Amino acid sequence: MRLLVTGGAGFIGSNFVHQTVRDRPDVQIVVLDALTYAGSEASLAPVRGSVEFRKGDITDAELVDELVAQADVVVHFAAESHNDNSLHDPWPFVQTNVIGTYTLLEAVRRHGVRYHHISTDEVYGDLELDDPAKFTPETPYNPSSPYSSTKASSDLLVRAWARSFGVQATISNCSNNYGPYQHVEKFIPRQITNLIDGVRPKLYGSGQNVRDWIHVEDHNSAVWAIIDGGRPGETYLIGADGEETNQQVVEAILELMGRSRDDYDLVSDRPGHDLRYAIDASKLKEELGWEPRFGSFTDGLAATVAWYRENEAWWRPQKDETEARYSGLGR
Numbered sequence: 421m422r423l424l425v426t427g428g429a430g431f432i433g434s435n436f437v438h439q440t441v442r443d444r445p446d447v448q449i450v451v452l453d454a455l456t457y458a459g460s461e462a463s464l465a466p467v468r469g470s471v472e473f474r475k476g477d478i479t480d481a482e483l484v485d486e487l488v489a490q491a492d493v494v495v496h497f498a499a500e501s502h503n504d505n506s507l508h509d510p511w512p513f514v515q516t517n518v519i520g521t522y523t524l525l526e527a528v529r530r531h532g533v534r535y536h537h538i539s540t541d542e543v544y545g546d547l548e549l550d551d552p553a554k555f556t557p558e559t560p561y562n563p564s565s566p567y568s569s570t571k572a573s574s575d576l577l578v579r580a581w582a583r584s585f586g587v588q589a590t591i592s593n594c595s596n597n598y599g600p601y602q603h604v605e606k607f608i609p610r611q612i613t614n615l616i617d618g619v620r621p622k623l624y625g626s627g628q629n630v631r632d633w634i635h636v637e638d639h640n641s642a643v644w645a646i647i648d649g650g651r652p653g654e655t656y657l658i659g660a661d662g663e664e665t666n667q668q669v670v671e672a673i674l675e676l677m678g679r680s681r682d683d684y685d686l687v688s689d690r691p692g693h694d695l696r697y698a699i700d701a702s703k704l705k706e707e708l709g710w711e712p713r714f715g716s717f718t719d720g721l722a723a724t725v726a727w728y729r730e731n732e733a734w735w736r737p738q739k740d741e742t743e744a745r746y747s748g749l750g751r
């Protein structure tokens with residue numbers, strides 16, 4: 421199989437490439453990535469020599485056409501992915517997430533290539549903290565932020581291209597990922613690397629917002645289950661029943677790093693901050709037999725803390741610029 425992976429130098433995409441090189445030696449991988457602030461060739465260093473890397477933009481129709489024409493399957497991870505950035509400057513989100521997805525869809529349509537679209541649970545909006553409900557593939561779209569609205573837009577393009585043009589496309593909407601190679605702007609690596617630098621963790625608002633955490637390895641094994649057995653035109657939700665308040669996550673990190681559990685600060689809230697996400701992954705489990713294999717959240721978090729301690733050379737170049745951006749936002 422010849423696989424084109426967009427965004428393969430980012431967090432989830434690079435983990436997907438590592439996992440694929442490890443578990444599927446028969447797959448030939450081409451990575452297309454623009455190496456924005458969020459992408460790094462260093463994230464692919466362990467698999468250098470096993471994958472072909474092309475630096476380029478998914479809105480470049482000529483380049484996309486050339487690469488899609490040579491592929492059997494496209495897995496589309498590339499995106500602008502950070503909510504806080506989207507509140508500050510939405511334009512790159514419209515450009516990459518909407519126009520970039522459109523560009524890929526037109527190419528897979530022309531060349532009859534199988535397409536898997538990586539999306540997020542944030543397209544469904546948020547749930548009340550005390551609501552027993554979880555998101556299902558039937559939950560109506562109701563995105564809150566510029567980031568999630570551009571992801572929702574891209575999902576709707578995929579659905580339309582599948583229905584109107586018969587594109588062999590599947591979509592997955594996953595909950596919050598954690599693990600190695602995640603940019604230090606995101607919640608968990610930001611707090612771990614702050615603590616390494618002697619800075620107290622920062623919780624937005626009350627700290628009571630809930631996220632449904634999944635280890636990136638489990639997300640990516642689900643993506644492979646969908647590539648292997650997913651039905652074209654279908655949407656699959658990926659999650660591992662990992663609901664935690666942000667405060668609980670910070671307390672767990674503090675404990676793992678040998679600090680007092682209340683050694684954190686509350687800072688100003690994110691505008692429009694979604695309260696709670698929760699995924700019902702039963703369709704994926706029942707139809708495709710997928711199960712998360714990574715251990716408990718605490719074990720995964722301990723491994724992630726160890727990874728950031730051992731890989732300072734990977735994250736250090738991002739840190740000052742990221743914290744400068746946050747201090748401009750007062751967070």
Ligand code: NAD
Pocket residue numbers: 426427428429430431432433452453454455456457458459460476477478479496497498499500501502516520538539540541571593594595596597598602603
């Ligand atoms: P990331 O920001 O770490 O990586 C994004 C990658 O895309 C980077 O390597 C970047 O250089 C590349 N990229 C950005 N714009 C590009 C463009 N125009 N052309 C080519 N490459 C471009 O993001 P991530 O956290 O790995 O997320 C990957 C995908 O998974 C995204 O589609 C995101 O919406 C989705 N997702 C993420 C999470 C999460 O918790 N991180 C959860 C669910 C879904």
Ligand code: TDX
Pocket residue numbers: 501502503504539540541542595596597605606607608610622623624629630631666690
């Ligand atoms: O310093 C912080 N303090 C804090 O309390 C940061 C950076 C975040 N937070 C809160 C905001 C959220 O409630 O932590 C939670 C997680 O924040 P992010 O890591 O920014 O993730 P989130 O906004 O939930 O979105 C993530 O999951 C869904 C990814 O960034 C998206 O790409 C994905 O689609």
